[in-house]
Amino acid sequence: MADYNYEVLVIGSGPAGEGAAMAAVKKGKKVGMVEYRAMMGGNCVHKGTIPSKSLRHAVKQVIRFNNNNLFREIGDPRSLSFPRVLTSARKVIPKQVELHSEIFARNRIKVHVGHAQFSGPNSVVVSAPDGAQETVTAESIVIATGSRPYHPEDVNFNHPRVYDSDTILEMSHTPRTLIIYGAGVIGCEYASIFAGLGIKVDLINSRDRLLSFLDDEISDALSYHLRDEGVMVRHGEEYESVEADKYSVTMHLQSGKRLRADAMLWCNGRSGNTNTMSLSSVGLETDHRGQLHVSQQYQTEVPSIYAVGDVIGWPSLASASYDQGRSVAATIMGEPGRFVSDAPTGIYTLPEISSIGQTESELTAAKVPYEVGRAFFKDTARAQISGEDVGMLKLLFHIDTLEILGIHCFGAESAEIIHIGQAIMNQEGAANNINYFVNTTFNYPTMAEAYRTAALEGLNRVSRL
Numbered sequence: 001m002a003d004y005n006y007e008v009l010v011i012g013s014g015p016a017g018e019g020a021a022m023a024a025v026k027k028g029k030k031v032g033m034v035e036y037r038a039m040m041g042g043n044c045v046h047k048g049t050i051p052s053k054s055l056r057h058a059v060k061q062v063i064r065f066n067n068n069n070l071f072r073e074i075g076d077p078r079s080l081s082f083p084r085v086l087t088s089a090r091k092v093i094p095k096q097v098e099l100h101s102e103i104f105a106r107n108r109i110k111v112h113v114g115h116a117q118f119s120g121p122n123s124v125v126v127s128a129p130d131g132a133q134e135t136v137t138a139e140s141i142v143i144a145t146g147s148r149p150y151h152p153e154d155v156n157f158n159h160p161r162v163y164d165s166d167t168i169l170e171m172s173h174t175p176r177t178l179i180i181y182g183a184g185v186i187g188c189e190y191a192s193i194f195a196g197l198g199i200k201v202d203l204i205n206s207r208d209r210l211l212s213f214l215d216d217e218i219s220d221a222l223s224y225h226l227r228d229e230g231v232m233v234r235h236g237e238e239y240e241s242v243e244a245d246k247y248s249v250t251m252h253l254q255s256g257k258r259l260r261a262d263a264m265l266w267c268n269g270r271s272g273n274t275n276t277m278s279l280s281s282v283g284l285e286t287d288h289r290g291q292l293h294v295s296q297q298y299q300t301e302v303p304s305i306y307a308v309g310d311v312i313g314w315p316s317l318a319s320a321s322y323d324q325g326r327s328v329a330a331t332i333m334g335e336p337g338r339f340v341s342d343a344p345t346g347i348y349t350l351p352e353i354s355s356i357g358q359t360e361s362e363l364t365a366a367k368v369p370y371e372v373g374r375a376f377f378k379d380t381a382r383a384q385i386s387g388e389d390v391g392m393l394k395l396l397f398h399i400d401t402l403e404i405l406g407i408h409c410f411g412a413e414s415a416e417i418i419h420i421g422q423a424i425m426n427q428e429g430a431a432n433n434i435n436y437f438v439n440t441t442f443n444y445p446t447m448a449e450a451y452r453t454a455a456l457e458g459l460n461r462v463s464r465l
Contacts, residue, residue: 003134003135003136004110004134004135004136004137005137005138006029006030006031006032006137006138007024007029007030007138007139007140008020008024008029008031008032008138008139008140008142008329008332009032009034009124009136009140009141010032010033010034010141010142010144010325011033011034011116011124011141011142011143011144011145012034012035012143012145012146012273012309012311013033013037013040013041013042013100013104013111014042014044014045014144014146014309014310014318014321015042015309015319015321015322015325016144016308016310016311016321016322016324016325017033017035017042017142017308017325018040018042018100018103018322018325019321019322019323019324019325019329020142020144020306020308020325020329021033021107021109021325022103022107022326023329024329024332024333025107026107027329029329029332029333031107032109032110032111032136032138033104033109033110033112034111034112034114034126035111035113036114036115036116037113038113038129039097039101040097040100040101040103040104040111041096041097041100042144042146043146043147043148043166044146044321045096045097046093047165047166047169048318049318050092050093050096051089051090051093051169052165052169052190052193052348053348054088054090054091054092054093055086055089055193056189056193056348056350058085058089059085059193059196059197059350060196060350062080062085063196063350064387079197080197081173081174082171082173082174082175082197082199083172083173083174086169086171112126112136113128113129114127114128114129115127115276116136116277117276117277118277118278118279118281118282118284119135119278119281120281120282121282121303121304121305122137122138122139122141122304123136123137123138124136124141140304140305140306141304141306142305142306142307142308143274143277143292143305143306143307144307144308144309144311144321144325145273145277145309146272146273146310146311147271147272147273147290147291147311147316148166148270148273149164149165149166149266149267149269149270149271150268150269150270151164151271152268154242155242155266156242156244159244161244161248161249161263161264162242162244162249162263162264162266163263163264163265163266164266164267165190165265165267168190168265171263174197174199175199175262175263176199177199177200177201177260177261177262177263178194178199178200178201178202178262178263178265179201179202179204179249179251179263179264179265180194180201180202180203180204180264181204181239181264181265181266182204182267182269183203183205183206183207183211183233183267184267184268184269185347186267187203187205187265187267188203188210188211188222188226188347188349189347189349190265191203191226191349192226192231192350193350195229195230195350196229200230200232200261201230201231201232202231202232202234202259202261203226203231203232203233203234204239204251204253204259205235205236206236206238206268207235208236209235210222210223210226210233211353214345214353214355214359215355215359215361215394215406215408216359216360217360218353218355218394218408218410221392221410222349222353222410225390226349229350234257236255237253237255238255239251239252239253239254240252240253240254242264244264248260248261249261249262249264251264269289270289270316271289272289272290272291272292272311272312273290273311274286274290274291274292274311275290279292282302282305283301283302284300284301284305289313290311291311291312291313292307292311292312293312294306294307294308297331297337297339298312298327298328298331298337299331306328306331306332309324315340315343317343317345317346319343319346320340320343323338323340324340327339327340342426343356344356344415344418344422346414346418348415351390351391351410351411351412351414352413352414352415353409353414354409354414354415354417354418355406355407356407356421356425357396357404357405357406357407357425358396358405358406359396359406359408360372360396363396363405363406368398369398369399369400370398370405371396371397371399372394372395372396372458372461373395373434373454373455373457373458373461374392374395374454374457375392375393375450375451375454375457376391376392377390377391377392377411377447377450378390380445380447380449380450380453381444381445382445382447383447385445386412388413388447390411390412391409391410391412391414392409392410392411393408393411393417393450393453393454394409395421395434395437395451395454395455395458396408397434397458402433402435402459403432403433403434404421404424404432404434407421407422412447417447417448420448420451421451424436424437434455434459435455435459436455437451437452437454437455438455438459440452
């Protein structure tokens with residue numbers, strides 16, 4: 001007989017797991033949670049989104065202080081150590097843990113602390129840290145265990161100078177030079193963070209441009225600003241081997257180059273946290289990165305088992321994961337669920353990037369007649385006031401219907417600004433029209449008024465046709 005029985009059991013308390021659990025319990029389901037940490041929030045709170053973005057904010061404050069002439073009256077520019085900045089960034093984690101813990105407690109969701117292993121399509125065995133075990137059964141089980149940095153076997157991650165995107169948040173010294181291998185979202189974010197602290201960074205990219213899924217103009221802007229901050233971006237490179245000793249790390253590239261630095265940060269891919277769950281015992285298989293395949297309803301090949309969040313791969317965004325969790329709860333209830341495919345991209349480099357919709361390259365390839373409207377932040381009063389005058393807002397719209405096809409933003413508060421355009425893009429028919437930004441009064445001065453400027457510029461281009 002099982003120790004506990006639920007209608008819905010969620011494994012993992014990150015955004016995906018919390019979204020599923022909260023939606024299910026609000027619909028009257030008896031819900032249980034398994035979390036291997038004693039504290040709630042998952043990797044998002046403890047290792048990923050929250051600590052890294054808090055670190056970015058602290059570094060941004062340092063940069064603003066050092067670049068603001070007003071503060072020169074107080075003293076010379078300051079150079080802060082990485083551990084000191086990290087200590088400041090960590091202060092938000094306990095607040096997030098308390099918040100998420102209260103949510104589970106208030107909704108009477110029992111949390112089983114330990115590792116879950118499947119013993120059947122409707123049951124798991126939870127092994128607690130003290131060795132105790134309990135069997136938990138449920139009508140439906142949601143896997144929301146997230147992901148971890150991918151580790152190639154020929155790189156020694158136990159060496160004190162070799163880090164991944166989790167362990168870098170425990171680094172207790174400040175390197176003068178740093179190699180970052182992998183120029184995806186995480187690699188680019190950390191490249192801008194460490195460059196902001198005055199550390200010389202080599203960013204190794206296996207492709208021919210940075211973040212090729214972005215609009216070309218935005219990708220070019222990111223590349224320019226990283227280089228402007230001192231980052232050496234190396235495209236089209238693959239590692240051959242990595243050697244580390246007590247003094248430095250040397251990376252041998254397949255091109256024959258040798259790079260040496262005080263430390264190395266590996267940011268090349270992630271693996272789903274599925275390797276300890278005994279999935280094969282219920283007939284489930286993962287891909288080579290430990291990720292699960294699911295249907296449009298987030299259902300695995302076993303009807304009673306679902307999966308959401310980073311453990312299923314793309315888009316691997318905390319925002320999308322939360323919505324996936326809510327969607328899978330609706331599916332379990334027999335209600336229509338939404339397959340999340342329209343999440344905006346939020347990249348927290350310095351400056352940050354956000355986009356939604358199609359890029360110029362995609363529209364050109366599809367032979368869609370479109371036009372472009374831009375607003376440069378350097379011409380925006382609010383940006384001039386705040387000193388955040390790097391970047392632009394870019395609108396792509398259909399020449400004939402004026403339908404908004406894509407929005408791309410580079411610069412301060414991009415991840416906030418994007419939502420205004422996203423709301424209009426999601427309107428039906430003629431309501432999705434660039435004229436909305438011309439016919440709507442925006443507060444002045446604001447960053448949001450960049451929409452009006454960009455729309456007017458784009459419409460002026462159309463009027464000349």
